[in-house]
Amino acid sequence: DAGVIQSPRHEVTEMGQEVTLRCKPISGHNSLFWYRQTMMRGLELLIYFNNNVPIDDSGMPEDRFSAKMPNASFSTLKIQPSEPRDSAVYFCASSLKTGSNEKLFFGSGTQLSVL
Amino acid sequence: AQSVTQPDIHITVSEGASLELRCNYSYGATPYLFWYVQSPGQGLQLLLKYFSGDTLVQGIKGFEAEFKRSQSSFNLRKPSVHWSDAAEYFCAVGAPLTASKLTFGTGTRLQVTL
Numbered sequence: 001d002a003g004v005i006q007s008p009r010h011e012v013t014e015m016g017q018e019v020t021l022r023c024k025p026i027s028g029h030n031s032l033f034w035y036r037q038t039m040m041r042g043l044e045l046l047i048y049f050n051n052n053v054p055i056d057d058s059g060m061p062e063d064r065f066s067a068k069m070p071n072a073s074f075s076t077l078k079i080q081p082s083e084p085r086d087s088a089v090y091f092c093a094s095s096l097k098t099g100s101n102e103k104l105f106f107g108s109g110t111q112l113s114v115l
Numbered sequence: 116a117q118s119v120t121q122p123d124i125h126i127t128v129s130e131g132a133s134l135e136l137r138c139n140y141s142y143g144a145t146p147y148l149f150w151y152v153q154s155p156g157q158g159l160q161l162l163l164k165y166f167s168g169d170t171l172v173q174g175i176k177g178f179e180a181e182f183k184r185s186q187s188s189f190n191l192r193k194p195s196v197h198w199s200d201a202a203e204y205f206c207a208v209g210a211p212l213t214a215s216k217l218t219f220g221t222g223t224r225l226q227v228t229l
Contacts, residue, residue: 004158043159043205043219056216091158104217106151106158 004107006092012113018080021110024073025094033104034067034077035091043091049075082114117142117208121220129228130198136191136223138180138206147209148189149217150180154202162204165189176200201227 005024013019025032033048047057049069057067064083069075079086089111093104118141128134140146147166151159163174170182180191189206206220 042221108158
């Protein structure tokens with residue numbers, strides 16, 4: 001299995017631009033999570049999906065952030081418009097069991113820099 | 116609300132020496148506890164987890180952790196550190212049977228000297 005695949009690995013953009021991060025979870029997994037990692041705040045859960053349905057988006061910082069999961073094999077996290085404070089590493093993770101904390105498989109992350 | 120504290124931001128040990136990374140949690144009941152490792156430029160990898168039962172859990176790469184309810188701790192240990200263990204280590208807590216909202220600690224960066 002290729003694991004959780006995220007793209008791009010690095011993204012540099014200018015303030016005000018739209019940014020789209022992509023994630024392909026492990027085949028067969030039914031839960032998908034978006035995390036953000038910064039030096040100041042550590043790892044924060046932004047949103048998670050179960051069976052393609054958003055379950056909890058309370059971690060999404062503001063309306064500029066949106067996430068979709070149109071099917072079981074693909075999810076996007078969009079920031080529009082982007083701001084310098086959005087600069088962080090964004091991780092996607094997937095797991096198999098519903099509502100379980102058992103084991104998250106993380107992608108390698110997208111390093112986002114907003115200038 | 117659940118929370119995790121990793122009091123050591125940075126630890127340096129010599130190769131071959133023993134290691135203990137501290138983790139304290141706050142949760143109203145028996146939590147699910149995890150240790151993850153992150154190598155530079157990589158995502159997090161699960162080292163071990165505690166759900167119930169034996170309070171000493173074994174993980175991958177020779178790591179173990181002990182759940183101590185009285186101390187609200189879940190410290191990670193390794194008897195003999197290898198240079199390849201240099202990485203950042205995260206402790207996390209989750210609520211059983213509910214949404215997978217893991218709360219991560221701020222991490223401990225491990226440096227291994229030769």
